[in-house]
Amino acid sequence: MNLLLILIITLAVLLGVPPIRRALISAPIFKVFKKILPPLSETEQQAMEAGDVWWDGDLFQGKPDWQKMHQYPKPKLSEDEQAFMDEQVETLLAMLDDYDIVQKKRDLPEKVWDYLKQEGFFAMIIPKSYGGRGFSAIANSTIVSRIASRSLTAAVTVMVPNSLGPGELLMHYGTDQQKDYWLPRLADGRDVPCFALTGPEAGSDAGGIPDTGVICRGEFEGKEVVGIRLNWDKRYITLSPVATVLGLAFKMFDPDGLLGDKKDIGITCALIPTSHPGVEIGDRHFPMGMAFMNGTTYGKDVFIPLDWIIGGPDYAGRGWRMLVECLSAGRGISLPALATATGHLASRMTGAYSYVRQQFGLSIGKFEGVQEAFARIGGLTYGLEAMRVMTAGAIDLKLSPGVVTAIAKYHMTEMSRTILNDAFDIHAGRAIQLGPKNYLAHGYMGVPISITVEGANILTRNLMIFGQGATRCHPYVLAELQAAANPDANEGLQQFDGLLLRHVGFALGNTFSCLWQGLTAAAFNKSPMAGETARYYKQLSRMSRALALTADISMLMLGGDLKRKEMLSARLGDVLSHLYMASAVLKFYEDNGRQQADLPFVHYNLQRSLAEIGRAFDGFFANFPSRVVAVLLKRLIFPFGIGYKMPADDICMDICDALSKPGVIRDRLTHLCYIGEGEQDPTGLMEQAFIEMHQAQPQLKAILLAQRDGKISRKVPMEQAITEAEAAGIVTSEQAEQLHHMNKLRFEAISVDSFKPGEL
Structure with missing residues (x-):
């Protein structure tokens, strides 16, 4: 008894007296921590700190507040936005002949270009005060999706000026003078923008761009001024062949100290008219046979004044932070919109085709082999629409959630790839013969483009989702990293000491919670909703705890090596991703009034996400370097085994049945799909045949x-x-x-x- 009392007192002194705790516990741990976690580079630091933590933070920390999630407002179009959808967008769609655009003209018709400029399609994100439309993120997403269901070329042409580019950078960082001059010109179509970031040897590693700008004296408008001598060579730049204003990212140097003592200033963004002497708009690329404008730009010894830096000289060297923040927002709108359009088109047309097409005297949609693939199309489309709406809604909350948008970009483009593969399998010969009747082929050709751009998918999954999520979403890791990077060792130790106890308590709480939830199968977890979805909330909360614990153990044992163990970290990223995807589906279901007809789609997505979470954890445990720790973690989280299963056959059949007949659920799930008027349009022809066969x-x-x-x-x-x-x-x-x-x-x-x- 006395020994126990002494032990308790000793532990209380060690933990409760800060100087003793720092000397005997925190300092040795801090020393090891600094060794296993090498200091972040400046660009890594900026990337980690950029953007906002949103619902992803709740999911990563093991305590998702479902009530809070359901209190996020349901995104919806304003009256102006809906009117634009009904008038300008529908007028545009009627002007488009995608086969003629892609296979013959390899460009949009001149009348379409003029209409896009005149009606403000390039100015959706520019405020009305500058002559733009001032539309919300959900409107931007919905408009691009609707156009993409008709023509990928037109959709890409519209989405780029409204995504990462001069317009967005000017709105966030531009000087008043820059905004007053450029934004009205971009809004009314006098200027067409492009943004040049990627080069021959700098793609996903944008921080490694070789393009340079050197501070020097030169002549501008007949006067000698301090400016920048630029050299660049860029590739894969959308709208470059037709751009009149070029946004340019480069590394800026000041060897002569004309601006101060710092020689290597860092990545900087400038805005340059393409008519400026020395600016070259080079050859056009031909991405997968698509007709949207994409090409090269280069310049040698091009001199520009300092005030062409976006934001002015004060923003010299801040370009990387600007790009990461803007890209994270754009990544959550444009490519998810294209992916969702794929789902809407494939669901509606595959449902019609599988009913109209007959073999052995039956519609091919009656065969279970076809139903298995078609259920994936319909189920994933519901998930795509849910993620599109929730992610755009986050951006409309004036957030830039980098982890969430990375999840959306990666998983939604991969889901669209799966959908199109399945649609091709079902359509068979109808899909592979290119011509005016083929409504799938150009989308199929465009999928690799979406997979590749705005952060290649391999990079996004293996480095960004968990890598950024582990530091930004974790309640303590980023602060601990900043303490380790503090040049004042004593101050850094004090910061670390204050975080350590809380971090240990966080980890212990997650450990005991995981064991309890594993033993009880999460039966005692709370759910904000009753009914058929209640069990999903409980299981997602359980898996959220499991992720928090596993991430902590991984960072503790692997340290900086975890960044290089991409296969392991990507699996944890998959867990976080499916937690977010499942959350989006649950919110979408509630926001749309808990429609009974939606339940097969909800069950499909939630069961699929839980099964994928189980698969990711299983792969993680099987490959974790320490077998003892892996076994202990698996037994702690899944004491009775991983019991999650992919959706049952009857759920798949219910989805197929819902999409294989005219009805409200089919119309609601595919509301963004363009259906042409009359039998001359391939989608209109298929839809009319489908309806008449049912009648x-x-x-x-x-x-x-x-x-x-x-x-x-x-x-x-x-x-x-x-x-x-x-x-x-x-x-x-x-x-x-x-x-x-x-x-x-x-x-x-x-x-x-x-x-x-x-x-x-």
Whole structure:
């Protein structure tokens, strides 16, 4: 008893007396911490600190506040934004012939370019006070999605000026003079912008750009001034071939100390008219055969004044921070919008095609092999729409959530790739023959572009999601890193000491919580909602705790090596990603009134996300360097094994059934899909054939029954069966006429394009 009392007193002194604790506990740990976690570079520090922590912080810290999530406002279009959708966007869609644009002209028609400029499509994010539209992020996303369902070329052309580029950088960082001059010109289309960041040897590692700007004296407008001598060579720059103003990122140096003592100033962004002497707009690229403008730009010894720096001379060297913050917002709008458009188009058209196309006397959508792929299309599309809305909603809260937008960019573009692969499998020959009737091919060609741009997906998954999430979302790690980087060792130790106890308490709380939730299968976790979704909240809370604990253990044991263990860290990033994706689906379901028809889609996404979380954890445990720690962690988190399963077959069948017949759920899930008017448009043709076949079901069933009874011929073309049914009195002459028209539409809808010899 006395020994126990002495032990308690000793522990209380060690932990409760700051000087003793710092000397005997914190200082040795701090020394080891500084060794295993090398100091961050300046660009890494800026990247880690850029952007905002949002719902991702709740998920990473193990205590998601579901009530708080559901209190985020539901994003919706304003009256002006909806009017623009109904008028200008629909007018634009009617002007587009995507096959002609991509395969023949390899450019948008001049009248389309003029319409885009005149109607403010390039000025959606520019405030109304400067002549722009002043639209929200959800409007920007919705407009781009709607256009992309018709023409990827037009969508990319619209999205780029409204994403990372001169307009956004000017709005956030520009001087008043720069804003007053450039923003009205960008808003009314007098100037077309591009932004040059990527070069031949600097893609994902934008911090490694070789392009330089040297502070020197030179002549500008007949006067000798202090300015910048630029040399650059950029590639893959969208809108570069038609741009009139160039945003340029470069490394800035001041060897002669004209601005101060600092020689290496850092990454800087400037705005340069392409008509300026020495600016070269070079060759055009041809990305995957797409027709949007993309090309090169370069310049040698181009002199510009200092006030062309975006934000003026005070923002020299701050370009990397500017780019990371703006890119994180743009990444959450543009590419997710394209991915979602893919889902809307593929869901609607694949549902129609799988009903219209018949084999062995049945619609191919009746075959379970087709249903398995089609359920993925529909299920993932629901998830895409949920993520699109939630992520754009975060940006409309005036946030720049870097981790969330990285999750959205990576997973949504990968989901669109899966959707298009499945749509191609189901459409088969109808999908691979390129021509005016093919509504899938150009989207399929564009998927690798989305995978590659704005942070290549391999980089995004393996470095950004967990790497940035672990430091930004964790309640203590970033502050601990900053303490380790403090040049004043004593001050750094004091900062670290204050964080250490709280970090230890955080880790112990997560440990005991994981064990309890594992033993009870999270049965006692709270859920903000009753009904069929309640169990998902409980399991997601459990997995959130598991992520917090596993991340802590990983950083403790691997330290700086965790950054190089990309396969391990990416799996933890997958856990965080699926927690966010599942959250988005739950919020989307609630925001839309808990529609009963949505439940198969909700079950599909939540079960898929939980199964993927289980798979990610399983892979992490199987490959963690310390086998003892891996086994202990697995037994702690999953004492009875990982029990999550992919969605059951009946859920998949329910999704297929919902999307294979006209109805509210089909219209709601695919509301962004463009459907052309009349039978001349491929989507309009397929939709009309689909509707007429559904309307003819009573007559078609009567004909099928007559064939089985031997009243009319079996296994004959449908045209002959209809004629015989009319003669036998099974259908009336009016019904027969409607059936003949339906069959003509059906045959035309499933037919593919062909070209006369020499036409191609």
